[in-house]
Amino acid sequence: MSPVFPHLPYVDAVHAALTAAGxxxxxxxxxxxxxxxxxxxxxxxxxQWDTVRLxxxxxxGWLHTxxxxxxxxxxPLLVAxxxxxxxxxxxxxRLADGHxxxxxxxxxxxxxxxVLDRALSDREGC
Numbered sequence: 001m002s003p004v005f006p007h008l009p010y011v012d013a014v015h016a017a018l019t020a021a022g023x024x025x026x027x028x029x030x031x032x033x034x035x036x037x038x039x040x041x042x043x044x045x046x047x048q049w050d051t052v053r054l055x056x057x058x059x060x061g062w063l064h065t066x067x068x069x070x071x072x073x074x075x076p077l078l079v080a081x082x083x084x085x086x087x088x089x090x091x092x093x094r095l096a097d098g099h100x101x102x103x104x105x106x107x108x109x110x111x112x113x114x115v116l117d118r119a120l121s122d123r124e125g126c
Contacts, residue, residue: 005032006119007043007058009112010082014056017085018047023092025049043119052095054088058120062088066095078103081120082113 011030018025027048035041043058053065055074061081063074079087084106091101107113 005030005043006116007045007056009110010056010085010108010116011045013108013110013112014045014047014085014088017089018092021086021089021093023049023089023096047092049092049096052092054092064091064095064101068098069095069100077101080105080107082108082116084108 008030011028015025015028025047028046029048030045031043033042033044043056045056047054051067053074054077055063057063060076062077062079062083064070064077065072065074069075077083077091078101079091083104085108087102087104087106094101
């Protein structure tokens, strides 16, 4: 059985990378939206600043909002599903400076990534 919040180590790693890069979020949220027999639970994390938001959903990956790219609607980020936290710090820096986000295939390299990857594999539709 997977941990109830298997994404918390990833959320912590992203928060640490953002903080190290000088982009401390105003709000960090991590939760699980419970599912049922037809719809699996969805893991969720969101990082918020005044004008930029990053959201990770287990079913859809990374999304973002910024006034100059998507406005108030979440749009996809072209990064790995479990993106390297340093890449996400670069994304926030570019978005905060009014530039489009970077794209990257770099993934999170950490022993906890295997636990999260297995938890995602155990969830139908992820």
